[in-house]
Amino acid sequence: MPTIRDVADQAGVHPSTVSRVFSGNAKISDETRARVLSAAQQLGFQPNAIARSLSVRRTETIAAVVPHVFQGYFEDAFFPQVMSGLLDAAYPRGFRILLSGSNSHADEITQMFQILGSRQADGIVVLSTRLDVDTVGALRRQSTPFVILGRPVAEYPDICWVDTDSERYTAECVRYLINLGHRRIAYVGGDPEVAVTRERQAGYQRAMDEAGLPVNPNWIVYGYFAENGGYRAVHHIKEIGETMPTAFYAANDLMAIGVMRALRELDLCVPTDVSVIGTNDAPEAKHIFPALTTLRVPYAKMATKAAELLIDAILSDEPATGKAYIPSRLIVRDSTAPCKTSEV
Amino acid sequence: MPTIRDVADQAGVHPSTVSRVFSGNAKISDETRARVLSAAQQLGFQPNAIARSLSVRRTETIAAVVPHVFQGYFEDAFFPQVMSGLLDAAYPRGFRILLSGSNSHADEITQMFQILGSRQADGIVVLSTRLDVDTVGALRRQSTPFVILGRPVAEYPDICWVDTDSERYTAECVRYLINLGHRRIAYVGGDPEVAVTRERQAGYQRAMDEAGLPVNPNWIVYGYFAENGGYRAVHHIKEIGETMPTAFYAANDLMAIGVMRALRELDLCVPTDVSVIGTNDAPEAKHIFPALTTLRVPYAKMATKAAELLIDAILSDEPATGKAYIPSRLIVRDSTAPCKTSEV
């Protein structure tokens, strides 16, 4: 691999001249430039990005560490959308994305600080779903810009995040069910460890409260984002001998699908007997029968926004700032209908 | 950010000693090591990965450029599975993944050679679906290891690829239909520009030929991997006034879903009137009604294998070698049934 010095020799100029030709912003006579370029051409020279990065202290790269769980919870829509969103922002700005895996929650954090500390990227978008206060504190204490996808538990005035208002939109879903006449509504959450699970649950609670509807604690079940979890949630409710809810809100589509499978086994028809709302608008949502009414969460847009804020921060050489909510949207399909047993 | 020199000063040793402590493989007295480590601790030192990379000429990173089209064709399963597969291989080996976007087929190639030439990664797994001979030639001419996901058109003895035998497994699918008594079988391909489309078509052709069945050219339609493409394929066949095929093989599930939608509109029942086989086993395949019989293509495994071969090559400091076929598997669900109008 030829270096800048080889090109310099070949063109009869000083290495710094070659550097200036390639980094663009410098006055170089047309003649010299041509000589350098042709020498580079002949030698097949391309500047070494690593050397450049070392010198300018910039990698043109943003990092993300893939949550170890994405096989499970995230497969349904999160990960591909996030990646696509990150690329959408990074690519046109000349940035690339550095991805690390992880094999546990703790390792996610380790990987993050590894990348940050070793300066392998100019910034990081934090995908972890369970950021504790310590971690956020440590993030703030280091100097590489970061933005969090999702809102951290504790409110720091100065950190940058983008999220969707899970509480609000889940409340909207539940309200939609209530307006259809449903009064017995179940909440099928994901992993209770995960922030979004609590937020959605709060939205559910709020909508029920506002409508003056009682919340039966047995109707709050955690399905850990798995199809089977949704399935078991229904049977669980059935087994403890409760009257069935007439509607289910599930915190992802996979669980909603599981809920529908269980209902079918119990000879309950969706949507005539029971309504079901899912979350995320995964690809299968519109193809399943009945087509699933679902809360579409704009992961791609969120990721794009996050990457934009991050790159802005990098380019301006300041910590990332700004907080943004991206709106979710309820997509009404065929799994919801007016409640037929409208108790007054 | 403290450097190795700061730590050296603090610990009262030479920078090279600090370096040796951190790079592991060097005999350092326990006492010195302890002093260095504690100094590093105090200063919050972490070695700079970029500087290290420059020095050792290795980045511990493998690259991939995301085909610009993945939104379209690839969304259905390809991309997330590939990413997951790459991470599965890279992560435990201490490698990270560098991702670049692209906005056209030409740009895909540009990005690839950019990364390669600027030494931003130690190797690359090539995802492009339309590699021409020139590109492969250029890849071979440069010195960074690469492995191709998918088999390149021309056979070079020395390049490394991993693929699934699309022709063979498509033939298997078609044979399965034939064994169910179907004789009029349509082939709904993807983008005819894409290698895999031709390979699958060849498999279709082969199975038909082997069974002595005529192939009606009107039954070969390209749906460009889109749901709508599958939908239109059916209507196209209908409109030219042909007798309907009794079975469809579609080169991805999205198109198969489109085919089923069109059939439903024509009041043809799947699978009693018409059988449908899709490809990829996308998440929606098992949830759609009727559950889709589909050829499951092991993208994740393929990507893992590719990354493994690549990393082996990197570590051994030689070009990547080896060719591997990963088997696909027909997943039989409810969209296929014996042909009821068995003509003898």
Added chain:
DNA sequence: GCTATACTTGCAAGCGGTTGCATAGATTGC
């Protein structure tokens, strides 16, 4: 007790670009 051998650590030259400063030559102003 003295030399041969093994361990540790220091030294300094890289890895391949970048960039502030200096300088030589060209241009401008009057």
Added chain:
DNA sequence: GCAATCTATGCAACCGCTTGCAAGTATAGC
């Protein structure tokens, strides 16, 4: 025609870590 001002290029230090070689000290061998 000469000083002042620009322009284009060279010089050299630097980004932060690695590593072959040399040297100093400790240990072993006889």
